[in-house]
Amino acid sequence: KAGVTQTPRYLIKTRGQQVTLSCSPISGHRSVSWYQQTPGQGLQFLFEYFSETQRNKGNFPGRFSGRQFSNSRSEMNVSTLELGDSALYLCASSLVWADTQYFGPGTRLTVL
Amino acid sequence: AQSVTQLDSHVSVSEGTPVLLRCNYSSSYSPSLFWYVQHPNKGLQLLLKYTSAATLVKGINGFEAEFKKSETSFHLTKPSAHMSDAAEYFCVVTKINRDDKIIFGKGTRLHILP
Numbered sequence: 598k599a600g601v602t603q604t605p606r607y608l609i610k611t612r613g614q615q616v617t618l619s620c621s622p623i624s625g626h627r628s629v630s631w632y633q634q635t636p637g638q639g640l641q642f643l644f645e646y647f648s649e650t651q652r653n654k655g656n657f658p659g660r661f662s663g664r665q666f667s668n669s670r671s672e673m674n675v676s677t678l679e680l681g682d683s684a685l686y687l688c689a690s691s692l693v694w695a696d697t698q699y700f701g702p703g704t705r706l707t708v709l
Numbered sequence: 710a711q712s713v714t715q716l717d718s719h720v721s722v723s724e725g726t727p728v729l730l731r732c733n734y735s736s737s738y739s740p741s742l743f744w745y746v747q748h749p750n751k752g753l754q755l756l757l758k759y760t761s762a763a764t765l766v767k768g769i770n771g772f773e774a775e776f777k778k779s780e781t782s783f784h785l786t787k788p789s790a791h792m793s794d795a796a797e798y799f800c801v802v803t804k805i806n807r808d809d810k811i812i813f814g815k816g817t818r819l820h821i822l823p
Contacts, residue, residue, distance in 0.1 A: 601752070639813065639816055641813075687752060695803035696741075697755055698755070698811075700754070703752055
């Protein structure tokens with residue numbers, strides 16, 4: 598089976614712009630989770646989608662949003678980018694929530 | 710409430726010597742516990758998983774972890790370190806219940822000395 602794929606792998610944006618990241622889960626996996634990883638804060642959970650519904654959400658501002666499509670592919674959007682949004686954004690898929698997660702390689706976002 | 714604490718942010722061992730990465734957790738329910746590894750500029754990969762079937766869990770690449778309920782610990786060990794083990798390791802606790810959460814530890818960076 599193909600693994601979790603994320604596009605793009607690298608992204609450079611400027612403050613105030615918005616960005617959309619994409620994640621394709623492993624075939625058959627219906628749960629998709631998003632994480633932000635920074636040197637200072639470590640790995641932080643953003644949100645989780647299952648069958649097109651957001652079921653769990655971390656403590657991030659409303660600028661961070663996501664959605665999931667009927668084929669389980671997911672997108673994450675960040676609006677009005679801030680310098681502090683620079684991070685590695687990881688997507689993970691699993692058969693069910695809180696079970697073994699399979700991570701993609703991440704999207705490295707740099708905000709200038 | 711649940712939480713997970715990785716007691717060391719950095720661990721250095723010589724190649725061929727044992728590895729011990731420490732993890733303590735707290736959970737109001739019977740947790741599932743995981744160890745993941747992240748090599749530089751890569752995504753996370755599952756090392757092993759505990760779900761109450763057996764207290765000693767064997768994972769990939771010679772790693773294993775023992776669930777000790779009395780000590781609320783889930784330490785990761787390996788008898789003999791290899792240079793390729795240099796990476797960051799994350800202990801994770803989840804609570805399979807109505808209010809499910811996934812909590813990652815802060816990570817332990819493992820350095821292997823030649």
